[in-house]
Amino acid sequence: MPAKQLQPDPQQEALEWFSLLRQPGCDEPLRQAFAAWCQVQQNAQAYAELETFWQQLQPPPARPRPRQVAARRSHLGKWLALLFLLGLGAVAYLYWPLMQRLGSELHTDVGERRSMRLADGTTLHLDSASAMNVDLRGRTRHLHLVQGQVFLEVMLDGRAMEVEVGDARIQVFGTRLQLARHAGHDELVVLSGKAMVLQGGDQRMVSAGERVTFDGKRIDPLQKADLKTADSWRSGRLKATDMPLGQVLERLAGYQGQRLWMMDEQTAHRRVSGDFNLDRPGESLESLAAAQHLKLQGVLGHWLVVR
Template sequence: MNPMPAQQPTPDADREALEWFSMLRQPGCDELQRQAFATWQQQDPANARAYAELEAYWQQLTPPPARPRPRQLQTRRSYLGKTLAALFLLILAALAYLYWPLMQRLASELHTASGERRSVRLADGSTMHLDSASAMNADLRGRTRQLQLVQGQVSLEVVLDGRALEVQVGQARIQVYGTRLMIARSGQHDELVVLNGKAMIIQGGDQRLLSAGERVTFTEQRIDPVQKIDVQRVEAWRSGHLQVKDQPLASVLGRLAGYQGQRVWLMDEQTAYRRVSGDFNLDRAQASLDQLAAEQQLQLYSLFGQWLIAR
């Protein structure tokens, strides 16, 4: 971690404190993990300070125990208690909504942070390239190698070793017969792109067979028709570029904001459907957002570091 001013925890300390806060409250937390937590606190004063601030914030969210009141105030007390309970549940729901994707990633075997790209060599020799804020699970021990895409986007370079390979994406199964493919998850739909070889996607009673240079999008309800793709544009993210052609503005904003760990809220629903083309630098996501906002005559506002409001 990089040193920071004495009174201000680093972003890494804040993030790690949140991870420890969640882990220590899980039923399976054991003494070994608690010892590791104590060691982490002692490594850097910023770590202990970040965790103490998180604990203090949590205590503020917890409603105080009820105190005895005169009988004539029972009705008022009951109303106030229900209001506080509803507010507390609302705050918990908001925190869960904001931090659930992070918790989901941290619980996965392989994951990346927002803005991070990483390549991993698997035990069977295959290579997995993870995009920003992505998460995968892998089980390569059986006769059929099993992968699961939990979040984000991944590019696979598969080594054929005589065993079948399947990738689980939500309710869909992808059977891999080739050596290079990309799979992505987003709020609107999931996507499969075959770069070399073949792959079949199966969901319920529906299925599609894709060859090299083809893509398909799918949801829990349907598999869309197969389309041809520009391989160079599709793979551009691996070199830090987002190349889009005639894409919805909301999708492009969401991708760029996601590299900064933010979610987009467009004030004008019609604006979301504007079509956008261009080449944007993912490693300079804020500059790319500013460039896009200027081109589209938008104003961007950051809210609590979690939301990006566009109007």
């Protein structure tokens, strides 16, 4: 069940309607549902703002031009087309994580945590802004962590289980483990049993009480895991013990739907410890910034710039 009830987000719902109404097969019942949704003033305003922004990205209509300035107008058209593509790319970059979540079988919104039991008895605990796909039909059960973080309590039913994380595969031989996707790497923590990480031609067996990070190029050496704080996020806390400052800021910013941009890379590697409230990420960020003498600047509601 969700850890807390979220207020409707007109901007996010407007984006979902914007996508649905432009898909092939949009029928009359869907349009009627959209009209009913627009009866709420905040919803109608949010959709109108999105539509206006989209129209601003469209290239201007072609007009007849004198032949003597055709070459100059042609270059202008190319620049406008380039600006349009750049704007479209920026929009896709901003909303791609949201579209990934909406296209996944299981997902949570920003700031939401949810627990669910699968048909085989396995329990998934999804963190904020997380998404998974599940296929339990074959002799090997397949899970795919698209984004975010998940805590797995695996039911052993005689079948193997594999979890896809980026380019890596995790073969599960235990009952409790945690997987997370961060900005620059992925992470596995095993709380009971064992799990095998396979990445290209490399592999690493991870036992209970151990953690390992990996990316598309390599698997890092095994480290000892702090099992008392590894899953503290499930109770709405981020308990950091000698954790890189950049990772703490990334987690807190993610809980309010922002991507982190560190101006000083060395500051990101600074080690910090503390107990932060994930249900009040804004307050936690302000407190941490004051303690570390940092300045925070939000940009368009999508980025958090740290100086």
